[in-house]
Amino acid sequence: MFQAADGIEGLEVLEKEEIHLAIIDIMMPRMDGIRMTMKLREKYDFPVNHVVSKSQRKVDKITGLNIGADDYVTK
Numbered sequence: 897m898f899q900a901a902d903g904i905e906g907l908e909v910l911e912k913e914e915i916h917l918a919i920i921d922i923m924m925p926r927m928d929g930i931r932m933t934m935k936l937r938e939k940y941d942f943p944v945n946h947v948v949s950k951s952q953r954k955v956d957k958i959t960g961l962n963i964g965a966d967d968y969v970t971k
Contacts, residue, residue, distance in 0.1 A: 903927025921947040937964035947971050
């Protein structure tokens with residue numbers, strides 16, 4: 897298992913490691929999970945799940961699915 901503090905670090909991990917599943921919080925500093933998912937979908941095709949808070953708008957969840965997330969879980 898690998899961890900990253902934000903989307904930029906997450907993309908760096910993807911360059912170095914063989915990843916089969918990503919669980920991405922959409923509320924991260926520097927690069928949020930939406931932008932990270934868009935960038936990783938340019939190169940990778942493994943499953944991506946977003947972690948969203950209960951208070952996040954439904955449109956954020958739908959946006960995540962539309963840009964390449966496979967599913968989401970609520971924290």
